[in-house]
Amino acid sequence: MRSINQPVRIMVTVLLIIQLVGIGVVSAKAKQTIAIAYLSQDQNVPPPLSNLDAFIKNKGVFGAELGADDDNTTGEFTGQHYQLSKFIVPVDGNVIDTFTKEISNKFQYVVVNLPAEQLNLIADLPAARQMLLFDVATVDDALRNEQCRRNVLHILPSRAMRADALAQYMMKKRWTKWFLIIGSTQEDRLFADAVKRAAKRFGMKIVAEKTWEHTYDARRTAQSDVAVFTQAEDDYDVLVVADEQGQFGEYLDYRTWIPRPVIGTQGLIATSWHRTHEQWGAVQIQNRFKEKAGRWMEEQDYAAYLALRALGEAATRSQSVDLIPVKAYLLSDAFALNGYTGNPLSFRSWDGQLRQPVLLAAPRSLVAVAPIEGFLHPKTELDTLGYDQPESQCKWDK
Amino acid sequence: MIMKKKNFGLFLALALTGTVQAESVFVTLEKDNALAVVDPITGTLIKTVPIGQRPRGITISPDNKFLYIATSDDNTIKIIDAETLKEVGQLPSGDDPETFALNPAGDKIYVSNEDDSLVTVIDIASKKAVKQIKVGVEPEGITVSPDNKWLISASETTNMVHWIDTKTNTIVENTLVDPRPRAVGFTADSQQLWVTSEMAGTLMILDTKTKQIIKTIKFEVAGVTADKIQPVGVIIDKDSNRGYVALGPANRVAVVNAKTFAVEKTLLVGQRVWNLAFSPDQKRLYTTNGTSNDISIIDLDSQTVTKSIGVGNYPWGVAVKP
Numbered sequence: 001m002r003s004i005n006q007p008v009r010i011m012v013t014v015l016l017i018i019q020l021v022g023i024g025v026v027s028a029k030a031k032q033t034i035a036i037a038y039l040s041q042d043q044n045v046p047p048p049l050s051n052l053d054a055f056i057k058n059k060g061v062f063g064a065e066l067g068a069d070d071d072n073t074t075g076e077f078t079g080q081h082y083q084l085s086k087f088i089v090p091v092d093g094n095v096i097d098t099f100t101k102e103i104s105n106k107f108q109y110v111v112v113n114l115p116a117e118q119l120n121l122i123a124d125l126p127a128a129r130q131m132l133l134f135d136v137a138t139v140d141d142a143l144r145n146e147q148c149r150r151n152v153l154h155i156l157p158s159r160a161m162r163a164d165a166l167a168q169y170m171m172k173k174r175w176t177k178w179f180l181i182i183g184s185t186q187e188d189r190l191f192a193d194a195v196k197r198a199a200k201r202f203g204m205k206i207v208a209e210k211t212w213e214h215t216y217d218a219r220r221t222a223q224s225d226v227a228v229f230t231q232a233e234d235d236y237d238v239l240v241v242a243d244e245q246g247q248f249g250e251y252l253d254y255r256t257w258i259p260r261p262v263i264g265t266q267g268l269i270a271t272s273w274h275r276t277h278e279q280w281g282a283v284q285i286q287n288r289f290k291e292k293a294g295r296w297m298e299e300q301d302y303a304a305y306l307a308l309r310a311l312g313e314a315a316t317r318s319q320s321v322d323l324i325p326v327k328a329y330l331l332s333d334a335f336a337l338n339g340y341t342g343n344p345l346s347f348r349s350w351d352g353q354l355r356q357p358v359l360l361a362a363p364r365s366l367v368a369v370a371p372i373e374g375f376l377h378p379k380t381e382l383d384t385l386g387y388d389q390p391e392s393q394c395k396w397d398k
Numbered sequence: 399m400i401m402k403k404k405n406f407g408l409f410l411a412l413a414l415t416g417t418v419q420a421e422s423v424f425v426t427l428e429k430d431n432a433l434a435v436v437d438p439i440t441g442t443l444i445k446t447v448p449i450g451q452r453p454r455g456i457t458i459s460p461d462n463k464f465l466y467i468a469t470s471d472d473n474t475i476k477i478i479d480a481e482t483l484k485e486v487g488q489l490p491s492g493d494d495p496e497t498f499a500l501n502p503a504g505d506k507i508y509v510s511n512e513d514d515s516l517v518t519v520i521d522i523a524s525k526k527a528v529k530q531i532k533v534g535v536e537p538e539g540i541t542v543s544p545d546n547k548w549l550i551s552a553s554e555t556t557n558m559v560h561w562i563d564t565k566t567n568t569i570v571e572n573t574l575v576d577p578r579p580r581a582v583g584f585t586a587d588s589q590q591l592w593v594t595s596e597m598a599g600t601l602m603i604l605d606t607k608t609k610q611i612i613k614t615i616k617f618e619v620a621g622v623t624a625d626k627i628q629p630v631g632v633i634i635d636k637d638s639n640r641g642y643v644a645l646g647p648a649n650r651v652a653v654v655n656a657k658t659f660a661v662e663k664t665l666l667v668g669q670r671v672w673n674l675a676f677s678p679d680q681k682r683l684y685t686t687n688g689t690s691n692d693i694s695i696i697d698l699d700s701q702t703v704t705k706s707i708g709v710g711n712y713p714w715g716v717a718v719k720p
Binding site: 073077078309313317336 | 494535554560623624
């Protein structure tokens, strides 16, 4: 029964797309309105490592607004209007309550800028079944694998995609012996797992591994401690640091026992967006964002921008505002989104991850863009980053 | 001996009358803030002159007397005497001008204002902006039909070409095209508009009457992944026999049969080939190669690349003076 239904459903979807995309000349006709909710929660200000970079409270929201602006400019010509409603829950508020009261039954599309646990809770609510959630915050590989939800699309590159990007560049440089330093949080351990996976995939050797303990011992200053800490029995080419919150990683460079570069969450980082990036028209969006927000675009802003643009592109091409045709178009081979990173972006049909290049950036210079030339893939080189279809643990249809 | 004398005499005569004076190829150098002047016959870089901050779009007036050059970081379009290469005026282009189009009469310039989703109409004689037309997000490719009826603006993020009536300066129709349309070019008879899509790797042929896409050509190059095939500049010869499309980081120019729309050849040029210009007799095609810092010369009779000439950092636009 299933095996009959499935192809029929695909065929209907494909026919629908072909029919709808067959439009050529666009004339503004009866207005269609697309309501989009943006859901986020205020964060407690973390203890600052230094005063260099001020804490940014509102990462994501300006990106969503800019995306809606761009969609609406297009919408003026296609007769579509994109209405963005923002729900920012206070630190002590309840996100699920806000979702249930304000968003359920009112919106089909929700941009979710929340941590993994909250995203999963929301995705599992009965009301969310008839929705499409755009995750613009998480980088967890579990959410794209065993914990995947069929109503969630993930915009940011996962930890595995980032670690693979770094590993490809390290392979090009032949810096293959790694010393891995892991912070004490759960997130740091997850990033370290991604680093180990990437090392294995690309033939890197992790010659040493240590966990950074935070202590209040007055004798242990960064200056003296890092030098001792970075001694290893075997020589290594690079120090790979897993410190997602930035609690110690910045202290490694120039304080190591032997002169070795730092990569990972500090030093050379892997990211979807960076202020040093200006190729492929990126200058234009950097300028437009700065004019709007008065600051540089952060990763969550970029992700929220792409979420709105992806939705806009699918609504324009499918000439619909309804969930089924829009989602079918988003996950189809025809979908191609400009992300200002040189390759067309699309969604991986097996786990809802946005397929994209990963930038490798030093604080003031863009070093490389992965996939690095020479890493080949039968379909698209973008799929050399992260979990490819055969490795995926995501079972959409369960 | 006699032969030698005769040759010398001929050379002298030609030199004195100036009839051997070759055409000049002008190339804007985005990262050198300069203009390169190339003699394409001898294949030499004659000189490089400072021209303004971040020069990109360039075109020459119909009478070949003036060059118009968008100096993006100066927020202006400069008018340059094509003989002396001295600045003779500036046009109010709006912020960060990159691409622009001159109408066939040579009295109006239309500028894409990418950051503001606008096209600015400039009257050249009065050096005044006479109108701003609201278009889609990030307008880039722009051209005027040879019959002066249509102004076309392509919006990279909105993925549309806007058909603007040049009499009223208003949008009459919009055609949805493949993602990130870059360059637009009409056939000499104004009957077809050719549009390149950077993201889909395609060339679309639009019929001017219906404003519909009548043909989409997907480029393929053996040994180059689809991601790298990013069509940008497009130009069609005066008899509509062949069109040429720069394929960006695929480092090739595609030769498209304008009757059958078959891709006849892809010619290897320099890296990240962007913009194209014909020689006045349309026997040669000049290409700017953004990241290999040179231009390529393609001989169109033999359809082969005959020369590449180093010009400077980030060659962007190209214009030719007979």
